[in-house]
Amino acid sequence: MADMRTPLNKVRGLGSAREGADHFWRQRLTALANIPLTLFLVFTVIMLAGKDHATVTAYLGSSLVAIALLALVLSAMVHMRLGMQTVIEDYIHSEGLKVVCLILNTFFVILVGLSCVYAIVKLSLGA
Amino acid sequence: MAQAGPQADRPLSPHLQIYKPMLTTIMSILHRLTGMALYAGSLLVAWWLLAAASGPQYYNFVSGLADTIFGRIVLFAYTWALIHHMLGGIRHFIWDTGSGFELPTVELMARATIIGSLGLTALIWAVALTMTGGL
Ligand code: HEM
Numbered sequence: 001m002a003d004m005r006t007p008l009n010k011v012r013g014l015g016s017a018r019e020g021a022d023h024f025w026r027q028r029l030t031a032l033a034n035i036p037l038t039l040f041l042v043f044t045v046i047m048l049a050g051k052d053h054a055t056v057t058a059y060l061g062s063s064l065v066a067i068a069l070l071a072l073v074l075s076a077m078v079h080m081r082l083g084m085q086t087v088i089e090d091y092i093h094s095e096g097l098k099v100v101c102l103i104l105n106t107f108f109v110i111l112v113g114l115s116c117v118y119a120i121v122k123l124s125l126g127a
Numbered sequence: 128m129a130q131a132g133p134q135a136d137r138p139l140s141p142h143l144q145i146y147k148p149m150l151t152t153i154m155s156i157l158h159r160l161t162g163m164a165l166y167a168g169s170l171l172v173a174w175w176l177l178a179a180a181s182g183p184q185y186y187n188f189v190s191g192l193a194d195t196i197f198g199r200i201v202l203f204a205y206t207w208a209l210i211h212h213m214l215g216g217i218r219h220f221i222w223d224t225g226s227g228f229e230l231p232t233v234e235l236m237a238r239a240t241i242i243g244s245l246g247l248t249a250l251i252w253a254v255a256l257t258m259t260g261g262l
Pocket residue numbers: 027028031032034035038076079080082083084086087158159160161162163165166169209212213214215216217219220
């Protein structure tokens with residue numbers, strides 16, 4: 001059967017999610033923070049490539065390095081979760097599968113992020 | 128699809144494969160692909176940190192893997208994805224200010240992004256290999 005409702009009528013009442021501006025803003029804020037933080041990661045990896053374990057742990061566990069790494073993990077977690085959310089919403093249109101993917105996205109990011117945080121804290125405490 | 132009704136006869140825009148591939152299109156796709164690659168690559172960062180935190184034996188095993196040809200290819204790709212995505216992000220920042228939408232500028236920024244990402248990645252690896260004593 002032909003749907004005689006106008007496009008406007010179909011969406012009326014659904015309301016806006018009212019999260020667009022917040023998503024955009026957090027995506028840009030974390031993108032900005034990611035620039036110095038990922039350059040720092042690249043620098044750190046180059047410094048530590050080929051070094052023995054004791055040197056690596058001493059460096060990674062030192063206060064400033066550990067704080068910078070924690071900042072990177074936090075910023076990247078928020079950024080990659082929002083980014084993947086956009087991709088999921090762009091390509092997956094069935095409501096059920098979309099929700100499952102969004103949940104998995106959140107779980108993945110938290111799992112990876114907490115693993116990093118755990119390792120950084122352990123290194124700081126002298127692992 | 129093919130729904131009868133008031134909207135059925137509207138013209139449809141041509142689909143993706145109709146358009147000529149352009150540098151700007153490719154840069155847009157690459158920004159998304161590198162974002163996805165970095166998403167997966169976050170596992171590598173977590174692995175490396177956990178390995179360092181878990182002791183010399185396991186850390187040596189993991190850095191040994193990183194030192195294989197395959198490991199280096201993965202790390203090289205990761206470096207490029209990171210740098211390319213970062214430059215693409217800077218391009219987005221310029222657009223966010225409302226400028227840089229003139230076609231010649233867009234084309235120029237697309238070129239700068241790809242040449243810049245390849246150049247910077249090569250530079251980073253040159254520095255890294257020099258510091259660690261060559262290949
Ligand atoms: C290095 C600095 C970075 C900058 C400047 C940056 C910038 C951006 C920007 C501006 C966007 C939004 C693009 C759009 O609105 O279409 C974006 C998307 C994204 N970013 Fe980043 N990013 C950075 C690092 C990262 C990292 C480290 C990751 C993953 C761990 C990541 C994952 C993503 C993903 C998955 C998307 C979504 C892709 C899309 O929507 O097409 N980014 N990035």
